[in-house]
Each structure stands twice: as C-alpha cells, then as structure tokens.
Amino acid sequence: MTMIFSLLIVATWAFAVQCVITRTPSGDILGFTSDGVDIYLGIRYAEFSERWTPAKLPSSWTGIQNATTFGSICHQFGPYNQPFQFNESEHCLFLNLWVPTRRNASLLPVRLWLHGGGYTAGSSNDYDARNLANLSQSIIVTINYRLGIFGFFPLPAVEERNFGWLDQQLALQWVQENIASFGGDKTNVMLFGQSAGGGSTIAHLLIQSSWSLYSSAILQSSGPFRYDTCQEREQINLELLEKSFSECQSNINCFRQLNASLFYEKLTVNWITLWPCIGERSQLKEQPLALFRKGDFNKKASIIGGMNTNEGQTSVLTFNQFNMAINSSQYHPWAIQYRIPDNLTELTILLYYIQSTMSSSNLAGGNFGDIKGFLYAWLGKQNKLPSYEVSQQGTKQRIRFKCELTVPSYSYTAIGNSTNKKDAQTNAAIDFCQYLVREGKMPENELEPYLPSKNSSVLTTQSLGTLPAGLVPPHMLQRNTTANEVGPPPTLLPYQPGPPSHYLEHIRSDRKMLEEQEETDTNASIHGNWTIENAKGRLHQYLQKNNLSQEYKYTSSGPDNLRFV
Known part of the structure; x- marks a missing residue:
C-alpha cells in the first residue's frame, strides 16, 4: 500500500x-x-x-x-x-x-x-x-x-x-x-x-x-x-x-x-x-x-x-597506459591454453592472430577497434568530429552505398563505396586517413594496424601519373603488385578474410566472385583496362589534390551488363 x-x-x-x-x-x-x-x-x-x-x-x-x-x-x-x-x-x-x-x-x-x-x-x-x-x-x-x-x-x-x-x-x-x-x-x-x-x-x-x-x-x-x-x-x-x-x-x-x-x-x-x-x-x-x-x-x-560496435576501443584507453613491447612468445601460451574451437588448430591461431613484436598501443588498437574508432579518437584530440553521409545507389537488384566523409577545417572529402553501409563508412575512413598520411598530418605507422595488410598499407602512387606519392586510397589498392598487371582492380574490403572453412563460407565466397565478375567491364581492354569505378576514383583523387570543383555528372546507358558512359 x-x-x-x-x-x-x-x-x-x-x-x-x-x-x-x-x-x-x-x-x-x-x-x-x-x-x-x-x-x-x-x-x-x-x-x-x-x-x-x-x-x-x-x-x-x-x-x-x-x-x-x-x-x-x-x-x-x-x-x-x-x-x-x-x-x-x-x-x-x-x-x-x-x-x-x-x-x-x-x-x-x-x-x-x-x-x-x-x-x-x-x-x-x-x-x-x-x-x-x-x-x-x-x-x-x-x-x-x-x-x-x-x-x-x-x-x-x-x-x-x-x-x-x-x-x-x-x-x-x-x-x-x-x-x-x-x-x-x-x-x-x-x-x-x-x-x-x-x-x-x-x-x-x-x-x-x-x-x-x-x-x-x-x-x-x-x-x-x-x-x-x-x-x-x-x-x-x-x-x-x-x-x-x-x-x-x-x-x-x-x-x-x-x-x-x-x-x-x-x-x-x-x-x-x-x-x-x-x-x-x-x-x-x-x-x-x-x-x-x-x-x-x-x-x-x-x-x-x-x-556495441567497436566498444572494445574503450579498452585501448586503459591498455595504452602501458606502452611495452609485446611479441608472439608472450601470447603463444595463452593461445594454446584458451578454449580454441574444435575447427581451429594451433597453427591457425598462430598464423592469423599472433604477429611479431608490436607496441601495446598499436596491438590494442588493432585488436579492439577499427579504423572508424581510430579516426574518431585522432580527430577528438583536435576537438573535431567526422561527418558521414551515406547514399544508396544502383538498382534494387544491385544496391550499392556511397559514403562521403567530411571534417571541419579539412578541404578533403573522402569517398567510400560498398554493398553495405558499414563497409562504405569504413572505406571512407580509410580514404580520409590515407589523405592525412599523404599530407604529412598523420604518421604512417599509426595507421598500419587498421589497414588490410602491412604490404597494402605502404603501396605508393608512383605509377599513377603526376599524383603525389603516398598511400593509395582503398578503391585504388591493387590485388598484387606484379608489373604486368594494368589498371586497378575492384574495391577491397578493409579486412582480409581467411580461407572458407564451412558451407556458408563457400556460399559467401561464390557470391563475392559472382559480384566481381558482374562488375568487370568486358570492354576495358579497349581503353587500357580502365573501368568506370577506378576511373571515377582516379578523377576524384585528382580533383581533390588540385582543389577543383566536383561539378561533374555521370550518365549511364545500356543494360547493367554492358554499360557505357
């Protein structure tokens, strides 16, 4: 009562x-x-x-x-x-x-x-x-x-x-x-x-x-x-x-x-x-x-x-207090002792999760957060916030998302594309971080833990005409660095998945392969293996570097599998 x-x-x-x-x-x-x-x-x-x-x-x-x-x-x-x-x-x-x-x-x-x-x-x-x-x-x-x-x-x-x-x-x-x-x-x-x-x-x-x-x-x-x-x-x-x-x-x-x-x-x-x-x-x-x-x-x-997405990033604030060297020999006993699922072997754990010596701050950032959280924290030190604007493109059968990332007082507009909003934002964050590295505003080693791999994170643009040397935007990353490969390939995701381990992974792999094949411009060889997507990326980078207006328009004609501009 x-x-x-x-x-x-x-x-x-x-x-x-x-x-x-x-x-x-x-x-x-x-x-x-x-x-x-x-x-x-x-x-x-x-x-x-x-x-x-x-x-x-x-x-x-x-x-x-x-x-x-x-x-x-x-x-x-x-x-x-x-x-x-x-x-x-x-x-x-x-x-x-x-x-x-x-x-x-x-x-x-x-x-x-x-x-x-x-x-x-x-x-x-x-x-x-x-x-x-x-x-x-x-x-x-x-x-x-x-x-x-x-x-x-x-x-x-x-x-x-x-x-x-x-x-x-x-x-x-x-x-x-x-x-x-x-x-x-x-x-x-x-x-x-x-x-x-x-x-x-x-x-x-x-x-x-x-x-x-x-x-x-x-x-x-x-x-x-x-x-x-x-x-x-x-x-x-x-x-x-x-x-x-x-x-x-x-x-x-x-x-x-x-x-x-x-x-x-x-x-x-x-x-x-x-x-x-x-x-x-x-x-x-x-x-x-x-x-x-x-x-x-x-x-x-x-x-x-x-x-919560990226909530492990909060742990970095604690772990970064101890900037000590961490190497694989310290993690090896933990990896073996911890309950490894039945379908993973000791070799798999050591191969994919244990790296050579790395500072604890980079290790914590790479393990507990992604590049969006890293960029947010980096800009936060300057009392600035990134703004993500995502728009839907394509047909109902082939939906894609484009993300534009802007930051106050920075003239650069980063672009990210993907078949889902999250990866589009991630790709835009990678693009903006690589811009900061190119301009000398961010040390390259701070960015390495968040990129697809160490090799791809240090690719330069020496073969891309008169554009400045530096990190390549995510939509320009090459699948391999052989001299015989001409023209950039399709967009890479901000992570590298391991080999398929079960039936669902095989389905995802086949679907991804089909999507890549459908994206291929069958007439690319006529114009030096340049496709619409990598041409837009190259043009975007050129305009941003020279502070030119982005007032250009693309008009598509023809069926989806044979599209001309």
Missing part, C-alpha cells in the same frame, strides 16, 4: 516534492516522486555480520525507513575508479527503485540491473532510471553487490565463494518478497546487466538456485567469461595477505578485524584476478562455456544478448 503527501524541502533553494510511503512485509519505506516516477533510494536489501560471510535478508523494522538518498557504495578497487568521491563501506548492500506513478497495468514488469566494472568497481548510484521506468512502464531496480577483495576473494578458511553473486541472488529474493507492495509483478522479473553485470547475469542463468527468481535476461557487452579455479586462487590470496599483514599470519579472524581501507593501501593485486572463481565450493563447478555446451542452464528464461 502506498500513501502520498507533500513536503517542502528547504536548502540553498526551496522546492516542493511529493513524498510517498509504501508499506512492505518488512516495514514502511519513505520515497519521493519526481518527473512522474516514484523513487526509493538506498533500501537495505541484505546484511551480514562479519567480513567474508554470506549475507541474509534484513529483519523487519518498526517506524519508517528513509529511502530518499543513495546508500553507501561498495569498496572499489582497480583501474575503473569513480570520477567523484563517494562514501564507501563494506556494508553497502542497498538497492534503488524507480516506479512509474501513472501505470497502464495493475502489476508492472520488473527489471533488475546489475552494474559493470570488472567485478571491482561500479555501483547502483551511477544510474538514473526515471526515463527508462516511464518509457518501458516497468519498475527498475538497481543494486550494489560486494566487489573485489570483499566480494570475489577466495580463502582456504572461508567456506563460501563469490559473495557478490550471493548478494545479487539475495536482491532477487528481496524482489520476490517485496515488489508486489510497489505494484510489481514478481512473476515477470527481467535480470539484465553490462560487462561484469552481464557476466553475473550469465552466472545466474547457470546457478540453478537462481532460476525461480527471474523469468528473462539480457546480456549486454558480456559473454561466458573464463574464470580461475577457486583452489588455485585460495593459496595465492592467503600468501598475499600473510605477506602484507604479518601480524595476522594465517588467522582468518584477524584478517576480518582489519580496517577495510588497509586492504587497498597495502595489497598489490592484479585487479583482473579479483574475479569470480569456479570449483567445488563455488556456485559454478565448471567453466560457464562448458556448462552451456552441456545444456545446464535456465532454458525457461527468454534471453537477449548484444554488444
């Missing part, structure tokens, strides 16, 4: 808010209304008596619990530090609710969000779910869960593992017991999360005791991560504590009594090792991928998975 009354809050300025009190099985909770949403912040959903012990649902209370401000966040550890100073505490198991004031159903669906942050950082306080609650007509729940050393740090003398996952499960149980008081449907609970939150969502798809607590799941920028075994981590963690806190030796009770801030001041831990673990005393006995392959997951839940 919800009661509503008005209150005048006076601070530096005065404004009126509408307060709401909701009666739950555990006690009354005071929230407030803003922008048509009832908001409850900092509700304690679980509590524990001492460090490294499972939490439990809180006891009932008398009076009214104030839920008008966020609760403390869990202790943070690792590279993803909060940009602002927040109150950190071990006793941080709070959740927040956003409930639409005007509802189009008697019971609203519930969405419980698990934040990301590499299992070492992040909090429920990072999100304002008013718009999402209103637009989706659902109750949004965001939660804190224990992180890093206090959430995912197995020790031999501690019985339980992965307290952060146990906290999340308790939050789901709290929803089951209390959400009806807020007008929510406990049979329609969606669990969703990003990065580590997505990894946690996957864990609950595999933890059978969680299955009855939700009905659907969304995985955002995540996957079935590979975790260390608890057994191999236990002894390492214990030795780390003994070395840093010699006064405790192996006494777990002594470690529990230490001030929480000391762990972050004295311990030197690789943050990525503060992740969940698997094994006999874990909620997951095997790797997530192995359990999925066995079919040991919640098959009744509806599942959606997704990611």
Whole structure:
C-alpha cells in the first residue's frame, strides 16, 4: 500500500516534492516522486555480520525507513575508479527503485540491473532510471553487490565463494518478497546487466538456485567469461595477505578485524584476478562455456544478448597506459591454453592472430577497434568530429552505398563505396586517413594496424601519373603488385578474410566472385583496362589534390551488363 503527501524541502533553494510511503512485509519505506516516477533510494536489501560471510535478508523494522538518498557504495578497487568521491563501506548492500506513478497495468514488469566494472568497481548510484521506468512502464531496480577483495576473494578458511553473486541472488529474493507492495509483478522479473553485470547475469542463468527468481535476461557487452579455479586462487590470496599483514599470519579472524581501507593501501593485486572463481565450493563447478555446451542452464528464461560496435576501443584507453613491447612468445601460451574451437588448430591461431613484436598501443588498437574508432579518437584530440553521409545507389537488384566523409577545417572529402553501409563508412575512413598520411598530418605507422595488410598499407602512387606519392586510397589498392598487371582492380574490403572453412563460407565466397565478375567491364581492354569505378576514383583523387570543383555528372546507358558512359 502506498500513501502520498507533500513536503517542502528547504536548502540553498526551496522546492516542493511529493513524498510517498509504501508499506512492505518488512516495514514502511519513505520515497519521493519526481518527473512522474516514484523513487526509493538506498533500501537495505541484505546484511551480514562479519567480513567474508554470506549475507541474509534484513529483519523487519518498526517506524519508517528513509529511502530518499543513495546508500553507501561498495569498496572499489582497480583501474575503473569513480570520477567523484563517494562514501564507501563494506556494508553497502542497498538497492534503488524507480516506479512509474501513472501505470497502464495493475502489476508492472520488473527489471533488475546489475552494474559493470570488472567485478571491482561500479555501483547502483551511477544510474538514473526515471526515463527508462516511464518509457518501458516497468519498475527498475538497481543494486550494489560486494566487489573485489570483499566480494570475489577466495580463502582456504572461508567456506563460501563469490559473495557478490550471493548478494545479487539475495536482491532477487528481496524482489520476490517485496515488489508486489510497489505494484510489481514478481512473476515477470527481467535480470539484465553490462560487462561484469552481464557476466553475473550469465552466472545466474547457470546457478540453478537462481532460476525461480527471474523469468528473462539480457546480456549486454558480456559473454561466458573464463574464470580461475577457486583452489588455485585460495593459496595465492592467503600468501598475499600473510605477506602484507604479518601480524595476522594465517588467522582468518584477524584478517576480518582489519580496517577495510588497509586492504587497498597495502595489497598489490592484479585487479583482473579479483574475479569470480569456479570449483567445488563455488556456485559454478565448471567453466560457464562448458556448462552451456552441456545444456545446464535456465532454458525457461527468454534471453537477449548484444554488444556495441567497436566498444572494445574503450579498452585501448586503459591498455595504452602501458606502452611495452609485446611479441608472439608472450601470447603463444595463452593461445594454446584458451578454449580454441574444435575447427581451429594451433597453427591457425598462430598464423592469423599472433604477429611479431608490436607496441601495446598499436596491438590494442588493432585488436579492439577499427579504423572508424581510430579516426574518431585522432580527430577528438583536435576537438573535431567526422561527418558521414551515406547514399544508396544502383538498382534494387544491385544496391550499392556511397559514403562521403567530411571534417571541419579539412578541404578533403573522402569517398567510400560498398554493398553495405558499414563497409562504405569504413572505406571512407580509410580514404580520409590515407589523405592525412599523404599530407604529412598523420604518421604512417599509426595507421598500419587498421589497414588490410602491412604490404597494402605502404603501396605508393608512383605509377599513377603526376599524383603525389603516398598511400593509395582503398578503391585504388591493387590485388598484387606484379608489373604486368594494368589498371586497378575492384574495391577491397578493409579486412582480409581467411580461407572458407564451412558451407556458408563457400556460399559467401561464390557470391563475392559472382559480384566481381558482374562488375568487370568486358570492354576495358579497349581503353587500357580502365573501368568506370577506378576511373571515377582516379578523377576524384585528382580533383581533390588540385582543389577543383566536383561539378561533374555521370550518365549511364545500356543494360547493367554492358554499360557505357
């Protein structure tokens, strides 16, 4: 049951808010209304008596619990530090609710969000779910869960593992017991999360005791991560504590009594090792991928998975802090140890994914982003943004896309063509980057990781008349560099696919071959093997170099397979 009354809050300025009190099985909770949403912040959903012990649902209370401000966040550890100073505490198991004031159903669906942050950082306080609650007509729940050393740090003398996952499960149980008081449907609970939150969502798809607590799941920028075994981590963690806190030796009770801030001041831990673990005393006995392959997951839940294009580029910002040399000998053990799919061999991994020594910044950029992300970051340093304009060309049977890329204060207009919009934009980005290299505005070695291959990235235009030497635009790249080849071939994609490995790849290969054959000008030999496409590309480059107007028009006549200009 919800009661509503008005209150005048006076601070530096005065404004009126509408307060709401909701009666739950555990006690009354005071929230407030803003922008048509009832908001409850900092509700304690679980509590524990001492460090490294499972939490439990809180006891009932008398009076009214104030839920008008966020609760403390869990202790943070690792590279993803909060940009602002927040109150950190071990006793941080709070959740927040956003409930639409005007509802189009008697019971609203519930969405419980698990934040990301590499299992070492992040909090429920990072999100304002008013718009999402209103637009989706659902109750949004965001939660804190224990992180890093206090959430995912197995020790031999501690019985339980992965307290952060146990906290999340308790939050789901709290929803089951209390959400009806807020007008929510406990049979329609969606669990969703990003990065580590997505990894946690996957864990609950595999933890059978969680299955009855939700009905659907969304995985955002995540996957079935590979975790260390608890057994191999236990002894390492214990030795780390003994070395840093010699006064405790192996006494777990002594470690529990230490001030929480000391762990972050004295311990030197690789943050990525503060992740969940698997094994006999874990909620997951095997790797997530192995359990999925066995079919040991919640098959009744509806599942959606997704990611953002080029989102791995964000990792480059972190990895570029360490500009160290990386070579194949360092990656070789990882490539063999990691779960290589059955149809890939060790030789394939080494051939296609391991290169000679490369700086970590180039390696990170080449592995985690594409040239559009690289160009965006490069221009961002100059406070400039690229503008992509894509237009559709051709007939319904032969649709092609043309992309024009422009940047403020640059006179050059880059062109990219392809059978799909994404590759058209990529080709335009390559064209613009190569223009920057030709003009001496960008070092050539910065561009190499993003081009089709190292050989093609250093081709010059010495054989293209009086045009300046430099990198060749993507539509002018040659399939090979033999002296006998005359005239540029069709456009190359910004990547080089490997040999076909299964039936669908054969179909794609045959289709591509057919498209190339259809693009061939059967009369090209009459005029030196120049086709319409490479002639337009050459003309475009010439006009741009000489700052000439692009006021020219092409008129086509004849059938598609025999076209004249």
